[in-house]
Amino acid sequence: MLEIEYWWLIALPVFFALGWLAARVDIKHVLSETRSLPVAYFKGLNYLLNGETNQAVDVYVDIARHHAETIELQFTLGHLFRRRGELERAIRMHQKLLVRRELTITQKQTAQFELALDFMQAGLFDRAESLLTELADTDYARQARIELLGVYQQEKAWAKAIETAQQLRDERHTYQHEIAQFYCELASQGALRSEPAAARGYLQKAVAEHRKCARANMILADLEINAGNIDAAIEAWLKIESQEPLYIALAARGLLAAYDAQGRAEDGTKLLLGLLRQYPELDVLDLAYERLLTEQGLLATHEFVRERLKAHPTMPSLRKALEAHLLVAPDDQKVELEVIVKLLHDATREQTMYRCTHCGFKAKQYFWHCPACAEWETFPPVRGT
Incomplete structure (x- = not known):
């Protein structure tokens, strides 16, 4: 036991000396690296830190012109060109880097990825897609797919977008909302091409991917209306309540029109008011106001919006209450009320x-x-x- 303790007494100073020596070597290496950098490099860095991008770019362009070996600096410069919107210069910079023989595999992949970003920002999506597709089996695979997903959405290539999103999904991001929306986009395209069967198939896939996809039932309701199936359209719209109730606001006008077409206007109004009571945040107050004004008259509408304001005091409720009060107010009060209503609307x-x-x-x-x-x-x- 005592022998082990003596060994430690000898070893500790040795370890300390080795650490000191390693630190000295590292410091010398850093100093030599620093001395090899042009003074202008630090001048450009200072410009960047002060947010003076234009001056920094001018400095770095000059460095790159006289020091062709500064590969990382040229990557930085290409990035700065793209940020400034000088896409032609960014593209030329990254194209020149891409053909340099001394680049490592990682550097070539970086140059290819950066060039693809340049093309994307320039709207040259076909060139960007080609470069990004080539990165599928590299260290840039995930980043390339994320950018490809953006390209496919820009090009409205929804089938490719679905495939790419499925490749990207993981525990952090399932992409179920996006994939469901891509299927809805395909369904909308099918409806425009008068292909209702194909559209319905896409909508089924959308709901299978994301069961709370309210948009799928909204598109389905439109398909049913176009086919003359009013009952089926109403059923599709009403399913939205079990998905995301507040989305009924986007379908409410069509839903009421469907009830009207069946001669069931009163049932439609009852449904609308019932939903509004059940879901106070439902954004259908304007529609309810119009409906009551047409069906039940001014006094009933005035009473409704007053009760609504008491139960759910919000700015939209206050605006509607003042609008209704303006209609029933005595003539000598209307001028002041009109000013108040206008100011409230502006504010x-x-x-x-x-x-x-x-x-x-x-x-x-x-x-x-x-x-x-x-x-x-x-x-x-x-x-x-």
Whole structure:
């Protein structure tokens, strides 16, 4: 036991000396690397840190011109060109890198991937697709498939998008929402081509992929209406309640029109008001207001919106209550009420818009696919916040 302790007394200083020596070697290596870098490199880095991208690019272009061996710098430069929107320069930079013989396999793959991103941003999707497809069996396979998925969505190549999304799915992201939406897009294309049987098949696959895909039943209802099957259309619309109740707001007008076509307008109104009571957030107040005003008259509508405001005090409820009150108010009060209603509408204009929960993009029209961030199902079917 004592012998082991003596050995430790000898070993500890040896280990300390080896660590000190290794640190000295590393420091010398770092210093030699630093001295080999052009002074302008640090000048460009300083510009980047200060957000002065244009000046940084000018500096790095000059370095790359006089130091052809700076491969990583040229990658950085190509990336900066793409960020600035100078796509031709980015493409030329990455094409020159791609043909250099001294590049490692990893560097060639990086150059190919970066060039594909340049082509994508330039709208040259066929060239981007070709490059990304070649990366399928490399270290860039997953990144390439993610970018390919974007290409296929841009090109509306939904079958390829489905296949790629299925290859990408894992425990972190199942892609079930996206794949269901891709099937819905195929169904919409089938409907436009007057191929209802094909469209129905795609809708079945959409629901099988994601059982809460409300859009599938909305498209199915439209197919049934076009085929003259009003009962089947109503059934498809009503199924939305068991999927995502708030999406009924997007189908409510068509649903009421179907009841009207059957001579069951009163049943349609009862259904609408019942849904509104059951789901206070349901965005059908405007439609309910129009419906009651037509069927039951001004006084009944005024009473309805007043009760609605008490039960669910929101800005949309307040706007409708004031609009109805303006219609029944005495003439000497209408001028003031009109000013109040106008001011309220101006102050709450954003409450009449749909908002993407992913990027915040706002639109008067509802989108299943956000035009700004390209995410799917990020617009709640409720206007405002």
